[in-house]
Each structure stands twice: as structure tokens, then as C-alpha cells.
Amino acid sequence: ETGVTQSPTHLIKTRGQQVTLRCSSQSGHNTVSWYQQALGQGPQFIFQYYREEENGRGNFPPRFSGLQFPNYSSELNVNALELDDSALYLCASSYGGTGKETQYFGPGTRLLVL
């Protein structure tokens, strides 16, 4: 196990609602990255937080936002949910904030938007 935990494990929402997903990083790590993984696809980078600041963002609209807290845990918020937001959301913790340091993934939160 990586020591990265995510909550909740599963979530069902309806279109237009808002959702908050949570991630606790591995001890000693100061960086958290979030990914969206659609069924049958590889993870797609959403954004990365390093020392409480967003330091990189993928091709996702502003309704995807995040936070990192002083203990380096993190939240992913998605507003105005769309059906296509249904996916597995993965968080990965690491040390360094360069974008490509070895990342340790949590088990993910599976979001279903109806």
C-alpha cells in the first residue's frame, strides 16, 4: 500500500451538483496531483499542488478546482457536474513538485454523475 488515502470510495451525484473529493498524502510528501481516469483510459492530469499552491494544470475547465492544506492533504472540487465527469478520480502524492517525481497513487474515488 502507498499510504495515500482517498474519500469517499464511491459517490453518486446528479448533473449540475457540486462534489468535493479528499486525499491524504503519504507522510513526508509535499505534493499532490489529481487525475481523472475514464473507463478504459489512462489517467489524465487535472492539476498539481505543491506547498499549498497550484503549480501545474492540465486541460480541464475552471469548474475543476482544488486546495492543498498545511498538512499537505488536498481536495478536488468539481462544480456544475456533467455526465462526462463520471470517472475514477485518482490522487497521487510525491515529493518535489516538479511534475514527474515518482508519484504514489491512492485507490481513487469513483464518481457517477446521473
Place this chain on the structure above:
Amino acid sequence: GESVGLHLPTLSVQEGDNSIINCAYSNSASDYFIWYKQESGKGPQFIIDIRSNMDKRQGQRVTVLLNKTVKHLSLQIAATQPGDSAVYFCAECLISGYSTLTFGKGTMLLVSP
């Protein structure tokens, strides 16, 4: 054998066989590559990485080969075991500066006893 399923290419092998999983990467400027293994219900797990100044790197039972000319990576697993059954992803990025991982689509490996 290897087949293209509805969502993922799938490689089916017998226990004890050697497996070769292939990946074509997209960015000719990428110079750092990582293989991840994702088991059902879990997040991706780091297996092995390679920088572009190498064409081969070996780990425990795994070998990664890099061919920059044709933008191709392969992951070789020796003496494949049922516990190796998973989806395998290659990821690419730039080693210098800030660069994020770009994952490929993945290959499902099924190992039968």
C-alpha cells in the same frame, strides 16, 4: 495472444511465459518514461522508469526497452505470474523543468494458471 478489446488491448499469456507489453508514446521531445501497473480497484503502481539516454533498464523480473527512433517503449515481464494480471500503462514526460506525466491508454495483461 494479443487482441484489441472493446476498450483496451489485451494480452493473454500462460503462467511462466514471458510477456511483452508495447507502448507508442506521443511526444518526440519526451525524455523520461515510466511504466505503471494498475490492479482492479487500485491506483497505478510504479514499476520501472527509464531516461532517454538509455535504451534498456532492468528491474526484478522486468525490463524496459526504449526505441526513440520510432517512439516505442516495451515492458518485458519474465516468468509471468497470475499476480501480474493487471492493466499496464506507460507514461511520458520531460525530465527538465516542470513537466507532468502523460499516460497512454493501457494494456490489460491476463495470466492464466
